[in-house]
Amino acid sequence: MHQAPILTITLNPALDLTTSAPRVVPDGKLRCTAPRFDPGGGGINVSRAIRAMGGESTALVALGGATGERLAALLAEAGVPLVTLPAPGETRQSVTVDDQALGQQYRFVMPGPEWSPENVEAALQAAVAAAAPDALVVLSGSNPPGVPAGFAAQLAERLQGSGARLVVDTSGEALAMAAAVVDRRVEILRMDDAEAEGLAGHALPYRLDTARFAAGLVASGAAHAVIVARGRDGNIIATRDGLWHAEAARVPIVSKVGAGDSFLAGFVLGYARGWPVPDALGLAAAAASATVQTPATELCRGEDVERLFAARVVTEMRL
Ligand SMILES: Nc1ncnc2c1ncn2[C@@H]1O[C@H](COP(=O)(O)OP(=O)(O)O)[C@@H](O)[C@H]1O
Numbered sequence: 001m002h003q004a005p006i007l008t009i010t011l012n013p014a015l016d017l018t019t020s021a022p023r024v025v026p027d028g029k030l031r032c033t034a035p036r037f038d039p040g041g042g043g044i045n046v047s048r049a050i051r052a053m054g055g056e057s058t059a060l061v062a063l064g065g066a067t068g069e070r071l072a073a074l075l076a077e078a079g080v081p082l083v084t085l086p087a088p089g090e091t092r093q094s095v096t097v098d099d100q101a102l103g104q105q106y107r108f109v110m111p112g113p114e115w116s117p118e119n120v121e122a123a124l125q126a127a128v129a130a131a132a133p134d135a136l137v138v139l140s141g142s143n144p145p146g147v148p149a150g151f152a153a154q155l156a157e158r159l160q161g162s163g164a165r166l167v168v169d170t171s172g173e174a175l176a177m178a179a180a181v182v183d184r185r186v187e188i189l190r191m192d193d194a195e196a197e198g199l200a201g202h203a204l205p206y207r208l209d210t211a212r213f214a215a216g217l218v219a220s221g222a223a224h225a226v227i228v229a230r231g232r233d234g235n236i237i238a239t240r241d242g243l244w245h246a247e248a249a250r251v252p253i254v255s256k257v258g259a260g261d262s263f264l265a266g267f268v269l270g271y272a273r274g275w276p277v278p279d280a281l282g283l284a285a286a287a288a289s290a291t292v293q294t295p296a297t298e299l300c301r302g303e304d305v306e307r308l309f310a311a312r313v314v315t316e317m318r319l
């Protein structure tokens with residue numbers, strides 16, 4: 001299937017180590033199962049999920065040291081083309097330990113190396129250089145230490161006029177700064193309900209509240225399209241052409257890790273294929289629902305996405 005090029009950006013990747021122990025208790029040794037290693041980080045997850053759905057993307061990833069090399073090898077194994085940007089230090093690791101007795105999960109996340117203003121400038125230039133004129137450029141995940149909250153807004157400015165379109169999924173101050181630039185330089189802005197409530201400054205209890213908020217952001221010029229996730233209550237998109245809601249499938253929840261990134265992957269893949277917005281939203285919701293069914297850091301399986309997409313429920317909304 002023809003698709004526009006997709007470039008994902010990961011400034012703060014991690015080598016994810018997942019294991020389990022009979023019980024997680026202090027002192028003494030915890031005898032763990034053989035660890036599983038996955039390449040992790042927002043943009044990387046988006047690229048892996050796109051791959052699982054039969055799409056193509058290139059991952060621009062800041063990598064450093066031996067852990068960075070390990071991560072590059074895992075990405076190659078996963079079939080994700082990589083463009084490397086030198087990170088200012090060793091790539092971080094994350095450790096997830098499942099407690100088998102209680103079924104609980106412990107997640108230990110390291111900070112990653114500290115970035116200087118020169119490193120940030122190099123990342124902006126690398127992103128612009130790697131973005132084809134008709135590409136969708138996906139920025140997802142936290143900024144590493146030292147990268148300013150305005151990075152997404154800055155990248156949007158650098159990409160202006162290039163033809164590349166920026167898709168941003170971020171939170172807190174970075175989201176507020178991206179949403180504050182109202183010249184429609186951002187193509188798609190996505191956030192979850194808590195982030196939306198933070199940005200709105202009030203609660204968004206009903207779908208209509210979320211829809212009104214998203215439509216307001218589009219009208220302000222913050223982006224061409226705004227997507228807000230409402231957890232198990234599904235997802236809402238506002239564009240200048242309308243408003244749609246996609247149901248989250250009723251599926252057993254195993255691990256929500258990577259659900260937001262899989263959602264983004266589904267949407268961007270549909271969008272890159274030139275699908276109508278409600279269909280891209282349906283693929284996104286199917287990818288998120290498929291991901292919550294898989295354990296630990298595993299993302300979506302293609303056959304699950306196909307089945308859930310075929311059963312999608314997407315409804316047009318009116319204010
Ligand atoms: N119980 C559920 N069943 C199906 N999909 C879900 C469920 N809970 C959340 N989702 C979907 O998973 C995605 C989670 O995205 P987000 O809140 O950004 O999570 P994160 O950033 O932590 O991965 C949303 O699109 C949401 O609709």
Ligand SMILES: [Mg+2]
Pocket residue numbers: 169191192260261
């Ligand atoms: Mg999220």
